[in-house]
Amino acid sequence: MSRLGVVECWRYIVGEGPTLRERQKLRTRRELLDCAKALFVERGYAAVKIDDIVSAAGCSRATFYLHFSGKPEILQKIGAETMARRAVTMYADLDPVLASGSRAEFAGWMRRAVEWFEANQEILPAWDEAVALEPEFQAIARRAVSELPAAMPRYLERWGPDRDHEARLRIELLVSQLERFFVRWAVQGTIDSSADEAAEVLSDIWFTALLPPEHRR
Incomplete structure (x- = not known):
């Protein structure tokens, strides 16, 4: 030194x-x-x-x-302050919700997820645009999504090491659907639904899909 x-x-x-x-x-x-x-x-x-x-x-x-090294890095830092850190926390919160086996708790989490997108909706279009335009930013966005299942150790444990890739893929697909839903619902206005109604339907789709087959009723 x-x-x-x-x-x-x-x-x-x-x-x-x-x-x-x-x-x-x-x-x-x-x-x-x-x-x-x-x-x-x-x-x-x-x-x-x-x-x-x-x-x-x-x-x-x-x-x-x-x-900063350029526009991708400054947007990454903005995301780290406003979006990414909170996203990891949100998915860490999902871990005990899934462990509870309660659909009602899962629906509550889904409503909070929609609220998170609402709170971050101003910067999300710029984030999506950067992902589409900047190869460097695609790697940044990929790392941000990969951190989410890593924040869910009990979820990954239930799927087991042999199905770790599938378990992580399911969380990544959940993130993708929530993002696309929000863009169409709140940004484009092409989905006519209340936040509560959308959260209930999304819960119907995803509550069972995130459970390993042997844990489903």
């Missing part, structure tokens, strides 16, 4: 706060994230250029590249 690194570590150990320069760096990063999110929501992913983001944030392209 460099001498500067040792000094920085010691400063945090003894409880000193960040320097003025570090606080300014954090403020700039925050401003870039906030401006990028607002622009992605307003215009979509493809229409926003890095110059648009730095202009809105009042900084330079060089400053942008001190914090």
Whole structure:
């Protein structure tokens, strides 16, 4: 570790706060994230250029590249703050719901899943657009989805190691159907349904589908 690194570590150990320069760096990063999110929501992913983001944030392209490697990374960080972390929590919550064997609890989880999509609906179109346009972002989105079944150890255990791939695929298909439902329902307006009605029908489809055959009644 460099001498500067040792000094920085010691400063945090003894409880000193960040320097003025570090606080300014954090403020700039925050401003870039906030401006990028607002622009992605307003215009979509493809229409926003890095110059648009730095202009809105009042900084330079060089400053942008001190914090982010490009548009895919800044959208990834926005997703990590608003979408991905909460998505993992939501699927971790699904694990005990499935273990309970209660369809009523599963329907309650499904309603919360729909609420999660409603809470994140502004940024979801930009996320989908980036997945379609950016090979780099496809890998990011793939990793984000693969984290979800990993947050469900009891679910995976019930399926067993020989059917681990199928168990994970079922969660990925659940995620895909929920995403497509939400786009058609809330974004495009091509599905006429209340949130509760949709959650009930989706529960009919998925409650049994997520159970191994030997656990089905």
